[in-house]
Amino acid sequence: MASKATSSLPRSVAAHAILISYTVLALFPVILIIFNSFKTRKAIFRSPLSLPDAESFSLIGYRTVLEQGDFFGYFQNSLIVTVVTLLLVLLFGAMAAFALSEYRFRGNTLMGLYLALGIMIPIRLGTVAILQIMVGAGLVNTLTALILVYTAQGLPLAIFILSEFMRSVSDDLKNAGRIDGLSEYTIFFRLVLPLVRPAMATVAVFTMIPIWNDLWFPLILAPAEETKTVTLGAQVFIGQFVTNWNAVLSALSLAILPILVLYVIFSRQLIRGITSGAVK
Amino acid sequence: MAQQAILKKPVRWHIAVFLAPAVLVYTAIMIIPLFGTLQLSLFREVEAGTIYVGLQNFRELLTDPHWSQSFWNALWNNTWFFIIHMLVQNPIGILLAAILSNPKLRMRAFYRTAIFVPTILSFVIVGFVWKLILSPIWGVAPNLLDLVGLKFLFAPWLGKEEYALTTLALVSVWQFVGIPMMLIYAALLSIPDEILEAAECDGVTGMAQFWKIKLPLVLPAIGIISILTFVGNFNAFDLIYSAQGALAGPNFSTDILGTFLYRTFFGFQLQLGDTHMGATIASMMFFIILTGVSLYLFVIQRRMQRYQF
Known part of the structure; x- marks a missing residue:
């Protein structure tokens, strides 16, 4: 026993050393950008690695960003698109998952496979035709176009995850509801939905991140100033202000912060979702 | 009844x-x-309207020098992009997961959360952040290399044809290493204790236990990661577009199928946008991804299950 304890000390030091260096590698770029966004231009270049102090502190970058770019508008657009899509994906996804996991009907398996196709085949490959449809429907440069596309994109994975969870909801409960004369809709909304809430949270996080971060569809379907999302807004803004380092660093920080805050709040949910319960 | x-x-x-x-x-x-x-992709725009041309667009894309040069360049670059991911991302992910899965390790939750941070950021942010860090104007990268005495290694990597693509692939690895780490971590935790105890009774411990027992048992997870990486890579666009622009410079050395599709579909500078050629490239991407996914589902996944039982 004693020999085991002594040999495990250097090993645990090595383990921590590797993990700490990788953590630094993962966080350093993000921290560097955020710190430097609070500095004067001179300080950014003279000592990029030092913290902002009383002398080098400056908000000029943020002032430029807020004056020149409509970041509040972009946030609002991103928020509307993400929240509405999330609601639609969760509602439609849960309904379809319930149908697939609860009832036996002809074509059940086939329908499940059909809906799972979208997990592996990216919706981007249909862009050419999606743009044509949106042009035809007059939805170009509207948030509706983005919401529709992202809903279609999010549904396959949502249905897949939720139907796994719904299979585990006890049949006795549902049958008790049926004997009490509840309709199938009431059983779904009143009994089943509250029970799969943890799975819904996982699906929500998984659906949200790619939508908030996507550049492709905003660039193609809604590039107008009024419909720009944060990701596209930051991309365009930085492209225009390439040489104004204060503004670029501040724009990047503004794009990083909201998602970082959300992540800190929901990280347990997200990680538990990925590792599907294996983590305690 | x-x-x-x-x-x-x-x-x-x-x-x-x-x-x-x-x-x-x-x-x-x-x-x-x-x-x-x-x-x-089976049609083409002519003066009289749109006509059916069969597989003519595909033939042109694959053989007409005007198109094929860009296409094969993008396809090869994309393949290289994928190879780097497989060679770098998976081993690092496995290493981190193996260390994290030690139940006695302290601060596991912190490491897990911190290493996953880059994964939640958008490609746009990641692309620009690294562009700034690697920029010779700002000098963060050369300064840091100087600290460890390796300044001579510095080069404007994103500006050199021979390094740019590899650099961007490594940036993408930096961003996504959290996903293989998490999935393998979960797979490692789900290995039943009895198996590990039995191994210990037989004297298989430490590294030998990892190579002979744990690694074969997490192979299915590695398979899933590989196919996810494959689909993600052959459909990538955002990172290259934010770091190098639609022209995927220098001299198209970072051009991958996604940026090639974007340029073809929308046109760029003097080149006019071409819906049908765009659709042809998107179809090629569809077939490539479909081939990869089928290969995984029907060959790799089946063989793995046979190993397990």
């Missing part, structure tokens, strides 16, 4: 109601456009 027969008879409309919204949106916005794009 009789009651059951009566209950079964009526059409169960609620099933249709539950399925309808999801199936409608999914079919209209995803499936129909996918096939619509495949169909568009």
Whole structure:
């Protein structure tokens, strides 16, 4: 026993050393950008690695960003698109998952496979035709176009995850509801939905991140100033202000912060979702 | 019995109601456009209108020097992009997961959360952040290399044809290493204790235990990661576009299928946008991804299950 304890000390030091260096590698770029966004231009270049102090502190970058770019508008657009899509994906996804996991009907398996196709085949490959449809429907440069596309994109994975969870909801409960004369809709909304809430949270996080971060569809379907999302807004803004380092660093920080805050709040949910319960 | 027969008879409309919204949106916005794009690739715009040309667009894309040079360049770059991911991302992910899965390790939750941070950021942010860090103007990268005495190694990596693509692939690895780490971590934790105890009784511990017992058991997870990486890489666009622009410079050395599709579809500078050629490239990407996914589902995954039982 004693020999085991002594040999495990250097090993645990090595383990921590590797993990700490990788953590630094993962966080350093993000921290560097955020710190430097609070500095004067001179300080950014003279000592990029030092913290902002009383002398080098400056908000000029943020002032430029807020004056020149409509970041509040972009946030609002991103928020509307993400929240509405999330609601639609969760509602439609849960309904379809319930149908697939609860009832036996002809074509059940086939329908499940059909809906799972979208997990592996990216919706981007249909862009050419999606743009044509949106042009035809007059939805170009509207948030509706983005919401529709992202809903279609999010549904396959949502249905897949939720139907796994719904299979585990006890049949006795549902049958008790049926004997009490509840309709199938009431059983779904009143009994089943509250029970799969943890799975819904996982699906929500998984659906949200790619939508908030996507550049492709905003660039193609809604590039107008009024419909720009944060990701596209930051991309365009930085492209225009390439040489104004204060503004670029501040724009990047503004794009990083909201998602970082959300992540800190929901990280347990997200990680538990990925590792599907294996983590305690 | 009789009651059951009566209950079964009526059409169960609620099933249709539950399925309808999801199936409608999914079919209209995803499936129909996918096939619509495949169909568009068989047509071409001429002065008289749109005509059916069969596989002519594909033939041109693959053999006409005007197109094929860019296409094969993008395809090769994309393949290299994928190779780097497989060679760098997976080993690092496995290493980190193996260390994290030690139940006695302290601060596991912190490391897990911190290492996953880059994964939640958008490609746009990641692309610009690294562009700034690697920029010779700012000098963060040369300064840091100087600290460890390796300044001579510094070069403007993103500006050199021979390094740019590899650098961007490594940036992408930096961003996504959290995913293989998490999935393998979960797979490692789900290995039953009895198996590990049995191994210990037989004297298989430490590294030997990892190579001989744990690694084979997490192979299915590595398979899933590989196919996810494959699909993600052959559909990538955002990172290259934010770091190098639509021209995927220098001199198209970072051009991958996604940026090539974007340029072809929308046009760039003097080149006019071409819907049908765009659809042809998107179709090629579709076939490449479909081939990869089928290969995984029908060959790799089956063989793995056979190993397990």
